[in-house]
Amino acid sequence: MSDEKIIQITNLTRIYVDGVEIRALDGVELDIEKGEFLAIVGPSGSGKSTLLNLIGILDTPTSGTILLKGIDVTKMSDKERSRIRNQELGFIFQYHHLLPDFNALENVMMPLLINGMKTSKAREKAREMLEEVGLGDRLYHRSNQLSGGQNQRVAVARALVNNPSIVIGDEPTGNLDSKSSDNIYELLRKLNREHNQTFILVTHDERMAAKTDRIIRLVDGKVVEDSRKV
Amino acid sequence: MISVYELFIAWRHLTSRRRQTLLSVLAIGLAVMTLMVSQALMVGFTQELYAKTVDKMPHITVKPNPDEDHIHLFSDLAGKIRSIDGVTGVSPVLSGQATFRYKDKSKNVIMQGILIKDHDSVLHINEDITEGSLRDLDATRNGVVLGDKLAERLDVKMGDSIDASFPEANPTTLKVVGIFDTGTPEDERLSYTSLTTAQDFFDVSSVVNLIMVRAEDPDMAQTISHKIDDLGYQAASWEETNPEILQTIRIESLSNDIILGLVIVIASFGIVSTLFMVVMEKTKEIGMLMAMGVSRRSIMTIFIMESGFMGFIGAVIGVAAGILISSVSGPYTFEVGQEFYAVVSTIPFVVRAQDATVIILFTFLLNLIAGVYPARRASKLDPVEAMHVE
Ligand SMILES: Nc1ncnc2c1ncn2[C@@H]1O[C@H](COP(=O)(O)OP(=O)(O)OP(=O)(O)O)[C@@H](O)[C@H]1O
Ligand SMILES: [Mg+2]
Numbered sequence: 001m002s003d004e005k006i007i008q009i010t011n012l013t014r015i016y017v018d019g020v021e022i023r024a025l026d027g028v029e030l031d032i033e034k035g036e037f038l039a040i041v042g043p044s045g046s047g048k049s050t051l052l053n054l055i056g057i058l059d060t061p062t063s064g065t066i067l068l069k070g071i072d073v074t075k076m077s078d079k080e081r082s083r084i085r086n087q088e089l090g091f092i093f094q095y096h097h098l099l100p101d102f103n104a105l106e107n108v109m110m111p112l113l114i115n116g117m118k119t120s121k122a123r124e125k126a127r128e129m130l131e132e133v134g135l136g137d138r139l140y141h142r143s144n145q146l147s148g149g150q151n152q153r154v155a156v157a158r159a160l161v162n163n164p165s166i167v168i169g170d171e172p173t174g175n176l177d178s179k180s181s182d183n184i185y186e187l188l189r190k191l192n193r194e195h196n197q198t199f200i201l202v203t204h205d206e207r208m209a210a211k212t213d214r215i216i217r218l219v220d221g222k223v224v225e226d227s228r229k230v
Numbered sequence: 231m232i233s234v235y236e237l238f239i240a241w242r243h244l245t246s247r248r249r250q251t252l253l254s255v256l257a258i259g260l261a262v263m264t265l266m267v268s269q270a271l272m273v274g275f276t277q278e279l280y281a282k283t284v285d286k287m288p289h290i291t292v293k294p295n296p297d298e299d300h301i302h303l304f305s306d307l308a309g310k311i312r313s314i315d316g317v318t319g320v321s322p323v324l325s326g327q328a329t330f331r332y333k334d335k336s337k338n339v340i341m342q343g344i345l346i347k348d349h350d351s352v353l354h355i356n357e358d359i360t361e362g363s364l365r366d367l368d369a370t371r372n373g374v375v376l377g378d379k380l381a382e383r384l385d386v387k388m389g390d391s392i393d394a395s396f397p398e399a400n401p402t403t404l405k406v407v408g409i410f411d412t413g414t415p416e417d418e419r420l421s422y423t424s425l426t427t428a429q430d431f432f433d434v435s436s437v438v439n440l441i442m443v444r445a446e447d448p449d450m451a452q453t454i455s456h457k458i459d460d461l462g463y464q465a466a467s468w469e470e471t472n473p474e475i476l477q478t479i480r481i482e483s484l485s486n487d488i489i490l491g492l493v494i495v496i497a498s499f500g501i502v503s504t505l506f507m508v509v510m511e512k513t514k515e516i517g518m519l520m521a522m523g524v525s526r527r528s529i530m531t532i533f534i535m536e537s538g539f540m541g542f543i544g545a546v547i548g549v550a551a552g553i554l555i556s557s558v559s560g561p562y563t564f565e566v567g568q569e570f571y572a573v574v575s576t577i578p579f580v581v582r583a584q585d586a587t588v589i590i591l592f593t594f595l596l597n598l599i600a601g602v603y604p605a606r607r608a609s610k611l612d613p614v615e616a617m618h619v620e
Contacts, residue, residue: 053614056521058520058521058613058614059613059614078525078526078527079525079527082520082523082524082525082526082528083523083525084523085520085521085522085523086522086523086524087523091521091522093617097514097518097521097617098518099515099518099519100246100515101242101243101246101515102242110235110519110522111522111523113233113234113235113238114233114235114522114523114524115523116233119234158522
């Protein structure tokens with residue numbers, strides 16, 4: 001693990017104004033290093049998803065900055081944000097967020113095609129990625145023809161296929177039984193070791209959180225605990 | 231530029247909800263088909279109207295200058311006009327009124343002294359001869375060719391001799407050497423003689439009082455007419471002398487275009503609503519695509535393309551169906567009704583490649599534009615909220 005800071009978050013605040021003002025995040029300070037495998041935990045409504053969406057540049061903070069590889073992503077144009085989401089970030093969500101009109105292979109190809117790769121090459125790479133997550137025999141199945149665990153594996157393959165530097169997951173195993181959940185966790189851990197990518201996972205599952213290298217606990221939009229394994 | 235993945239996503243959206251897509255495409259197709267068939271009829275009507283009217287009249291008429299009764303040195307002028315681009319025939323004519331008398335019947339007529347070849351090059355009168363021949367105007371001394379209705383009124387037959395007279399004219403006897411039938415009201419009052427016969431009758435020499443001109447393309451008549459004006463003569467195109475023809479065509483095609491344009495606009499609204507449904511159904515997917523790095527601009531492109539695809543395919547199907555219908559249906563025949571239309575009683579379907587192209591392009595463009603609104607809606611979605619939609 002290197003000491004290179006891949007994400008630097010300063011005084012990050014996100015206020016939702018929805019009739020009443022909700023401080024979903026309140027002055028969060030956080031540095032994340034390259035190759036870290038960390039968990040964000042905390043009670044429901046504490047701001048975990050909000051933080052993750054901001055890191056994933058899917059949302060814009062009310063104030064504060066997020067530096068991604070030293071570049072402030074909060075002030076970028078939509079085109080630049082899209083490019084970074086495509087090339088530097090991989091998303092895994094709780095509920096299988098696969099494109100329903102496309103089969104597993106096509107879903108995994110999509111980030112590559114968006115990045116401008118030729119179809120034939122993208123197909124080859126997507127196939128390899130699906131084999132790596134153990135779905136070499138389910139290439140042409142659609143989301144509704146796959147189990148929850150299999151769906152989540154496709155989502156993992158899709159998040160990782162562009163070789164992003166940061167992978168974020170919002171309760172990636174949230175709707176899986178403990179066995180499938182363990183499998184996905186092992187898979188992510190393996191990929192983290194092999195590719196030295198940074199993994200940021202939101203989870204309710206303390207058992208799973210305990211297996212990560214670093215735990216960040218949020219309460220009411222503030223970081224109340226930041227513990228690293230030694 | 232359009233990327234492969236944008237095309238891929240747009241195409242898949244359409245093919246995976248086949249029934250809705252098909253319905254929208256068919257709605258467009260039906261509208262376009264109606265437009266195509268109606269356009270074919272419109273073109274056929276115009277062509278038929280031209281054939282029955284404009285084709286049978288001089289496209290341009292040159293008159294003497296206001297202070298003169300005749301055109302002198304007409305051969306000279308005819309030569310100059312003949313050398314204007316787009317002129318295919320020039321005919322000097324001496325035209326005047328005469329009273330024809332045969333036995334107890336008499337009638338006021340228009341008598342035109344012509345040079346046969348020249349006049350045929352302008353009005354194709356040889357085609358209308360039903361009895362006798364034009365050539366006999368030159369071969370026979372004082373020969374005359376009459377419209378069939380006029381011959382009927384006077385009750386004359388081929389070979390009969392008619393007394394022609396008029397105040398200030400030299401009375402003479404004319405021998406009927408031919409009958410023509412143009413199918414126009416002219417058949418009731420028009421007669422042709424040779425130019426010299428007419429000059430003798432009207433007591434003039436070496437002059438005419440009209441020069442009739444035929445243009446290769448009737449739509450060029452106005453331009454040619456201006457060029458003749460520039461030579462210092464008084465020319466008028468058929469559009470000026472018979473404005474009602476053009477008016478009829480303009481009014482017909484304008485109302486036709488407006489109604490049918492509206493039909494296509496309505497069909498395109500169908501596409502807009504289909505597209506809004508797609509955007510609503512795909513909200514979650516749009517969020518995912520944004521998370522994968524699809525820019526808002528690309529999202530917009532994808533949905534506009536979907537609209538464009540449906541419009542284009544609908545237009546092609548519609549045009550094909552329209553051509554098919556136009557070619558299997560015979561000419562459209564209707565009861566002879568109002569005065570003006572009496573000339574035209576059957577309308578052929580005329581399919582022109584240019585109409586098909588314009589209709590397809592028009593529909594395609596219209597649908598691209600129609601797609602902008604729902605596409606904007608899609609591109610403005612918030613990715614976080616979109617992904618939360620179930
Ligand atoms: N779009 C929104 N509009 C208004 N308030 C919001 C919105 N999204 C989140 N919030 C509020 O912000 C706070 C943090 O929400 P967030 O989703 O980040 O919590 P969380 O820690 O992910 O919770 P959970 O564990 O239940 O997923 C909550 O109080 C929530 O109600
Ligand atoms: Mg959450």
